[in-house]
Amino acid sequence: MNTEKSQLLFEKSRNIIPGGVNSPVRAYKSVGMTPPFIKSAQGSKIIDVDGNEYIDYVGSWGPMILGHAHPEVVSEIKRACEDGTSYGAPTEKELMLAEIIIDAVPSVEMVRMVSSGTEAVMSAVRVARGFTGRDKVLKFEGCYHGHSDGLLAKAGSGLLTTGVPDSAGVPADYVKNTIVAPYNDCDELENIFKRYANDLAAVIVEPVAGNMGVVQPKEGFLALVRELTLKHGVILIFDEVITGFRVSFKGAQGYFEIEPDMTVFGKIIGGGMPVGAYGGRKEIMSVISPIGPVYQAGTLSGNPIAMAAGIKTLEILRDNPHIYKSIEEKAVELEKALLDSSKQYGIPLKVNRMGSLLSGFFTGEDVTDLKTAMKCDVEHFRKYFRNMLQSGIYMAPSQFEAIFVSSAHGKEDIEKTISAVDYAFSKL
Template sequence: MLKVKNISRERSAELYAKAKTYFPGGVNSPVRAFKSVYGTPLFIKKGDGAYLWDADDNQFIDFCCSWGPLILGHNHPAIREKVIEVMQNGMSFGAPTALENELAELILSNNKFIEKIRFNSSGTEAVMSAIRLARGYTKRDKILKFEGCYHGHLDALLVKAGSGLVTFGETSSAGVPKAYADETIVVALNDKEALVKAFNDFKNQIAAVIIEPIPANNGLLLQRKEFLQYLREVCTANGTLLIFDEVISGFRVGFTGAAGLYNIKPDIITYGKIIGGGLPVGAYGSSAEIMSNVSPEGPVYQAGTLSGNPVAMAAGIAQLTELNKPGFYNSLDEKTTTFVDEMLDFVKDRNYPVNITQIGSIFWFAFDTKAAIRKAEDIDPHSMDRFKTMHQELLNRGVYMGPSGYEVGFVSAAHTTDILNTAKQAIFDSLDVVFGPSQPSPGGRALNEQTDYRE
């Protein structure tokens, strides 16, 4: 059992109090406010390898990894040195540089699923551009998305399902006009019947279907390959473009992402900041034919002063060069699988109602169930109380997870076996507290039987 300490948050609390006078809720992105867990946010001072240090000098093993893109860990020397080298010549030009060509060639020459790419500044921007491209190419307006898949904060996709098998989206944010939501159809994941009904109800109207092929923004809702292949076939039959949102899964589960893992070719793929070593960058790619519709070659307008920013391109070149080395993903996946398998053995031995889902170097704790979860509506909201307790106990044992039970964890190349063993013991001790006799059992459904969590 690891020594428990009540970590000091005095300096972080001071910074948070001041931040609330500057920013809405004291943060520049909502989940950072720690509203889903206990205590005030931690203000981070530095990161190195698998570790973070906060403003109070507490050290943590980090499984957030800047929400995924730090697959090599914090402050990787190859990335740092490449960025410093490029910065000597300036940090922004708003004009083309050879670095854009170099990163594009590195991606395209190793990815059979896309022929041309366009860099921009974020995953949200990449998805926004992909949606616009799909509408421009097909000359249709409606978009179909799946409940529980998050695609950034653009208006057209900040929608949730209403009641019924197939529904128009209901806005999930104030400020999103109903007219925008009325162009978005929302169906449940893993539901072929709903998919067929949507295409029948809106025949020849759907420009694109967008899905996280590995849904990892609202739990880790792994889909069977058969469902994704069926989705590909339905889109092809209806002249609808299939968009894989790989902002999380791209370059994380393999160099060619989920498209390569499942060997399914979407029409458009979006990527996020992993292609910039964690710096602000995004991209979308497709066939040369579809991409020829993007301005200045075609009528679909998309632009950005910081698109192809040289510092981000430099970081991306350094990171993807490392990821493209033989055996990188095999080593990372094997390490993560061992880590997760040992945690699964622990919860099974204790008979704790926990399912730990894993794909590649991504993992997720689902509480008060022993079954794999494939739909957002099957996550018991009461179970988030379990995560709140675990999150607090982990912080007190020197382990940092994203501050929401709906978020996934990431293992990086910097997480050594010794580091993972230390983290694993902290997780074991924390789970013993979560399910200890003093903890109430949250309300909700009866427990499901254990199923195989891997496909």
């Protein structure tokens, strides 16, 4: 595999971009490689600047559920661009996308568009504090909610990959109101509520954790979170940046039939373009400026290009419910291939899957929280990742991320991936 151009670009980038990348996990530091620089993408494939083609299971970290450059989505983007790329003013498209989200997700009665998942989480937490008049927020170990100062505590994703438990530059005062609990630990959750219930503004949780690898909620965990928050007047925020419109059209909350007070959405609602949103009950959302005292603003919020891409993406998902069944079936095939190969070659592996999301953990212990996730053999993952990439399979360069299956992955893609899995395990 030729990587000459990628290596050259990476060396140049390192001189003018911190680490040579604009998001840490892209650096391939944890797998000891030079990241491929991507030139183009179409359907299930991406092509790097050296001409190497890969089957893509990153999907821009989840939102490309229809695959890359879906013709109907691209057509809407082109049409929107012809009318101008940004106005900083209200558009009908903002209303149209908001209506689709509200119709799909019963817990959301009003929604505010922003430009990223981090911005959406930061804003939702501010709204929860403004609504309740309380300061403290409870989050769970291994759940990543963006890089806002108050939530960079025991976070997942790139922070786990790089071995950074927190972040420099965050004053202690910013995190003093953040309480961190183990994910899936009902006893500790009840203990925290006994101590802090009257001080908690919000509990924020990934209903299916996706940033320490895919970790499903244990039976009764989300129900207990909902019960305790309702009992004590605490706002329950579901971070569905990964699971929203991915686990089901109604998100994880629709799958588990548990309604939060607020929900955060990510790039999937913009067809993979830079967009986010937060929404919830009307009485809560009504505290947001200009009708309430909680200030939040953004010049690019509701960008017409992102709105056009999002409308078409969600319309396709809404009108073709078989997509969810199809991508889950493909994920099941990959899950079986991973487990079969691990058994054949005697490599300890656990696979967690939720719909079209899955993670293979190099451990013999069930992965149910951050503590068990961190017991994985990252050296095994590093070798496995290298072998998969050499076979033309593009995955996240981290043990603590998910594989995302899209509707663009065809039978040949799955068969080639299964063969690559067997080869990768045979080399371990």
